[in-house]
Amino acid sequence: MSEATSDxxxxxxxPTAGVGxxxxxxxxxxxxxxxxxxxxxxxxxWVGFHILSGGTFLTPRNLWNLSVxxxxxxxMATGMVLVIVTRNIDLSVGSILGVTGMxxxxxxxxxxxPMLGYDSGLVWIATLATGLVCGLLIGGLQGFVxxxxxxxxxxxxxxxxxxxxGGAWWVASGRTIxxxxxxxxxxxxxxxxxxxxxxxxIVAAVAIVFIVVGALAARRQRKRFKFAQKPxxxxxxxxxxxxxxxxxxxxxxxxxxxxxxxxxxxAEANGIAVPEGGLEISFGYAVPVLxxxxxxxxxxFIAKRTRFGRxxxxxxxxxxxxxxxxxxxxxxxxMVFALMGMLAAVAAxxxxxxxxxxTNAQGTLDELYTIAAAVIGGTSLAGGAGTIAGAMLGALVMxxxxxxxxxxxMDTPLQNIVVGAVLVVAVWLDTxxxxxxA
Amino acid sequence: xxxxxEDIRDHGRGHHHDTVDRSGTPLVDMRDISIxxxxxxxxxxxxxxxxxxEVVALLGHNGAGKSTLIKILSxxxxxDSGEIFVRGEKASIxxxxxxxxxxxETIYQTLALAxxxxxxxxxxxxxxxxxxxxxxxxxxxxxxxxxxMGRLNPxxxxxxxxxxxxxxxxxxxxxxxxxxxxxAKILIMDEPTAALGPQETAxxxxxxxxxxxxxxxxFLISHDIHDVFDLSDRVVVMKNGQVVGSARTEDVTKxxxxxMIILGKxxxxxxxxxxxxxx
Numbered sequence: 161m162s163e164a165t166s167d168x169x170x171x172x173x174x175p176t177a178g179v180g181x182x183x184x185x186x187x188x189x190x191x192x193x194x195x196x197x198x199x200x201x202x203x204x205x206w207v208g209f210h211i212l213s214g215g216t217f218l219t220p221r222n223l224w225n226l227s228v229x230x231x232x233x234x235x236m237a238t239g240m241v242l243v244i245v246t247r248n249i250d251l252s253v254g255s256i257l258g259v260t261g262m263x264x265x266x267x268x269x270x271x272x273x274p275m276l277g278y279d280s281g282l283v284w285i286a287t288l289a290t291g292l293v294c295g296l297l298i299g300g301l302q303g304f305v306x307x308x309x310x311x312x313x314x315x316x317x318x319x320x321x322x323x324x325x326g327g328a329w330w331v332a333s334g335r336t337i338x339x340x341x342x343x344x345x346x347x348x349x350x351x352x353x354x355x356x357x358x359x360x361x362i363v364a365a366v367a368i369v370f371i372v373v374g375a376l377a378a379r380r381q382r383k384r385f386k387f388a389q390k391p392x393x394x395x396x397x398x399x400x401x402x403x404x405x406x407x408x409x410x411x412x413x414x415x416x417x418x419x420x421x422x423x424x425x426x427a428e429a430n431g432i433a434v435p436e437g438g439l440e441i442s443f444g445y446a447v448p449v450l451x452x453x454x455x456x457x458x459x460x461f462i463a464k465r466t467r468f469g470r471x472x473x474x475x476x477x478x479x480x481x482x483x484x485x486x487x488x489x490x491x492x493x494x495m496v497f498a499l500m501g502m503l504a505a506v507a508a509x510x511x512x513x514x515x516x517x518x519t520n521a522q523g524t525l526d527e528l529y530t531i532a533a534a535v536i537g538g539t540s541l542a543g544g545a546g547t548i549a550g551a552m553l554g555a556l557v558m559x560x561x562x563x564x565x566x567x568x569x570m571d572t573p574l575q576n577i578v579v580g581a582v583l584v585v586a587v588w589l590d591t592x593x594x595x596x597x598a
Numbered sequence: 599x600x601x602x603x604e605d606i607r608d609h610g611r612g613h614h615h616d617t618v619d620r621s622g623t624p625l626v627d628m629r630d631i632s633i634x635x636x637x638x639x640x641x642x643x644x645x646x647x648x649x650x651x652e653v654v655a656l657l658g659h660n661g662a663g664k665s666t667l668i669k670i671l672s673x674x675x676x677x678d679s680g681e682i683f684v685r686g687e688k689a690s691i692x693x694x695x696x697x698x699x700x701x702x703e704t705i706y707q708t709l710a711l712a713x714x715x716x717x718x719x720x721x722x723x724x725x726x727x728x729x730x731x732x733x734x735x736x737x738x739x740x741x742x743x744x745x746x747m748g749r750l751n752p753x754x755x756x757x758x759x760x761x762x763x764x765x766x767x768x769x770x771x772x773x774x775x776x777x778x779x780x781x782a783k784i785l786i787m788d789e790p791t792a793a794l795g796p797q798e799t800a801x802x803x804x805x806x807x808x809x810x811x812x813x814x815x816x817f818l819i820s821h822d823i824h825d826v827f828d829l830s831d832r833v834v835v836m837k838n839g840q841v842v843g844s845a846r847t848e849d850v851t852k853x854x855x856x857x858m859i860i861l862g863k864x865x866x867x868x869x870x871x872x873x874x875x876x877x
Binding site: 381382384385461464465467470473476480482484486487545 | 672674693695698704706708709710711712714715719723725728733734737738740741760
């Protein structure tokens with residue numbers, strides 16, 4: 161069997177030579193079967209809810225909402241992948257979200273807005289920077305205790321779960337703090353926090369350019385070292401699929417239109433004349449969704465293209481080997497937790513802006529949804545394996561389940577039962593897949 | 599019929615002629631090294647040296663302290679006392695990175711591979727080739743990996759797969775390739791053939807002979823004398839953390855070395871160490 165594998169990759173005409181059918185197709189296009197399975201599961205969930213809800217799930221409005229709701233947990237899930245890959249866990253992310261959200265709200269209302277002026281363009285930057293630094297420090301502190309003092313991550317972050325939740329209360333004595341800065345609120349989405357049809361198309365165009373340039377660069381790289389090229393048809397196929405996905409998503413968010421009164425207000429504010437038959441103003445991509453995708457791209461880059469990312473995976477695969485290879489495993493572990501803390505702060509900015517205020521209970525139980533998203537997305541709790549894109553899809557699967565059940569009017573306890581059961585079944589299926597693949 | 603052959607070999611002296619020049623400064627000189635774990639003297643005032651182009655077999659039972667001694671040289675453990683000289687100069691080795699800076703490379707018994715990443719990533723782990731933009735240059739690393747693996751194991755093709763998918767021999771060649779990729783001057787091989795079949799063992803033996811020609815000094819660690827006797831120029835035997843003695847391989851027989859390993863009894867051809875049985 162191993163001989164067959166070596167022979168096929170030898171062939172210069174392409175890696176598919178000698179392997180036919182579905183397997184050959186998958187190998188030529190280099191599509192991850194696990195990823196394909198997840199997309200399949202997602203489609204089943206979507207179509208299922210669409211039918212059960214009598215046609216309300218697969219509407220632009222619901223899908224747009226789904227994308228916004230996924231952003232916060234999704235951002236944290238990308239960091240949780242690296243945490244779990246290094247054989248650790250972070251139970252404190254929901255609480256870090258709570259405390260950094262509260263810090264940002266307090267800093268904004270009590271310091272930045274009075275200091276810089278109402279709706280100054282700097283307020284949101286200062287607020288976000290404060291949150292990110294606090295998240296980084298909190299995560300870094302936990303990482304220090306885990307890596308250098310040798311306390312297990314489970315315990316440190318379990319402690320953190322309580323400590324930072326208590327901290328969130330302490331920052332504002334349990335009050336709810338409404339945000340003052342309108343620019344910052346754009347991070348949460350809503351009709352203002354969306355970029356409209358034109359900009360959505362521009363974003364889509366930029367994405368398409370990057371996808372095409374990326375594919376060409378990969379081909380050039382393979383040529384440079386005389387490695388076997390992906391067959392042209394396979395390249396064209398994967399490119400076409402990605403382009404269809406980008407265009408499709410853009411069409412969906414653009415076909416979600418502002419409701420009548422909001423559209424009228426928007427028209428008045430921008431001096432647009434209301435034409436016959438009403439206005440058609442699109443939401444377009446929501447800012448938090450773009451932020452989520454941006455974080456996903458940056459995190460994928462970190463995981464795949466940087467030394468740090470390589471070390472994270474090597475440590476997960478064999479901590480002793482990483483140490484013997486001269487990697488400073490303690491420092492890498494600390495950095496992973498610091499990064500996780502910072503991402504929790506990004507998530508806090510999104511969810512605080514979305515609610516327009518910081519509450520004491522914000523982010524409660526988010527650690528479980530985050531871990532579930534990462535694990536459903538194929539991150540192995542044994543360490544060493546996981547992808548950022550998988551976790552992002554995992555977050556979307558979790559949120560789809562929840563939104564769908566809300567749409568069906570299911571009771572909260574029943575929702576929890578379903579989510580819990582799905583998590584267990586998903587990991588069970590993944591275990592079977594891994595055993596087969598090994 | 600092969601029994602007679604075995605007999606002749608077992609009772610004959612080490613049959614290859616010793617050509618190592620030991621007149622200059624040794625490549626490595628570990629003097630009076632001690633380390634204790636929780637009150638147990640894993641290595642107890644052990645001294646050992648190695649010359650360029652020499653293969654020194656470090657022998658002893660499991661727990662004799664040979665792996666621990668060598669892990670001090672490779673930077674995995676920090677010694678409690680003693681000194682290490684590399685080419686006559688005092689070396690400070692506190693971690694694996696320090697050791698590599700002195701050209702000391704180690705192939706561990708466990709191979710110490712990150713199972714979840716591919717061969718190239720393992721070869722360059724901790725010493726990645728980067729692009730001018732500071733990102734990993736996976737293409738360049740794979741190209742280098744193909745070169746070095748082509749030398750060691752020409753049939754190896756599985757560059758895209760995580761190393762856990764490889765056979766024992768293939769994994770071994772990845773570990774060896776990693777050690778020689780960076781111009782090692784001193785090579786430590788801990789039980790290098792323990793997990794290998796006969797053909798792969800012969801391959802490793804050929805490789806050792808070739809590396810000798812390049813003036814690399816090699817420590818071969820084994821608990822089984824048959825694995826290393828014919829490859830070595832010199833044997834050093836350890837027992838209970840102490841050096842029993844050392845001898846040029848051509849001056850002793852396998853039985854005598856076995857006596858050193860089991861009883862700590864030094865034969866006439868050997869130089870006794872602190873761990874030799876007193877009579």
